[in-house]
Amino acid sequence: MRRRSVAAFTALALAALALTACSTNDGPDAPGGSADDGLDVGAAWLAAGTLIALVTDGSSSCRPFVDGVVVDGGILVVTLKESTGEERACTDDLVQRGTVVGVPDGITPGTGIDIQVTLDGAAGETSFGETSLPDYTGRAVDEYTPSAGWVDADTFALLTWGSSSCAPQVESATATAPDSVEVTFVQPPADQVCTMDMAPQVAVVTVEGDVSPDATISVAGGGALPGGSIPID
Incomplete structure (x- = not known):
């Protein structure tokens, strides 16, 4: 019974990643406007170029999740949103936080790409940052392996x-x-x-x-x- 439950939940998790990666939410037209252009963002290829880790600094208790992904003119545009509980404030620490993004349709997995990231903070602030990834040149990786x-x-x-x-x-x-x-x-x-x-x-x-x-x-x-x-x- 446990095996069946894990398989079912795995399928749901991957489906959620796929839906997020195919989202057509509007991305930022350009840095500026009401956004704070001070977001320091890093990125890394994972799972043989099929997933991307986005790295941002912030509270360890309000880790960001993916709120939207769109490909705009060959640029990967990602909106992140910090998670908070209804009655829970973010801890006053500063750590590097990783968020997994599925490579969306329109981008060949592992192909070098420019990335724009908008982060909607828990306190209502918005910040903008940019990064890029070169072509993935690593090994092949089996599904569900580290x-x-x-x-x-x-x-x-x-x-x-x-x-x-x-x-x-x-x-x-x-x-x-x-x-x-x-x-x-x-x-x-x-x-x-x-x-x-x-x-x-x-x-x-x-x-x-x-x-x-x-x-x-x-x-x-x-x-x-x-x-x-x-x-x-």
């Missing part, structure tokens, strides 16, 4: 699959050698209750120490990933 992609020289996005309500939290990431990074996840509490769905989960990881662009990841703690290493593409 993958990772560089955001910048010492930061990467790590994709795992699991419950949408219990995303793994990174405790540390250390370069044990120039071509090897050990990531340790926080051990979840024994009584943690998670939803029975299968969704993409992205963690933004900053490496301590010098690391090569060709590095691979090994994972400890948290039970988030199987054994073995994961290349950072």
Whole structure:
């Protein structure tokens, strides 16, 4: 019975990503207007170029979700919205947050692209930023398997699959050698209750120490990933 439930929820999760990627919401015509042009945004390819991680700075308790995606003149235009509870304020911290975006129709997966991002903040503010991705040149990746992609020289996005309500939290990431990074996840509490769905989960990881662009990841703690290493593409 559990297997059937996971499969059904997985299909729903992927359908939601597909619908988001095919959205025709209007994107920003250009930076400016009522938007604050100060959004620092990064991006990385995941899942062999079929998914994109967008990285923004902000509160750890008000992580952004995708509110709209459209391709406009060959540019990927994404609207993000910070999530808040009805009676919950955002924590006053500043962390890097990852949001998964499915590559929409009209864009060949893994093809280099310019990206415009509008972020509607929890306090009602709007900010705008731009980034770009080169062509994906990494390995092939099987469906529902972990993958990772560089955001910048010492930061990467790590994709795992699991419950949408219990995303793994990174405790540390250390370069044990120039071509090897050990990531340790926080051990979840024994009584943690998670939803029975299968969704993409992205963690933004900053490496301590010098690391090569060709590095691979090994994972400890948290039970988030199987054994073995994961290349950072």
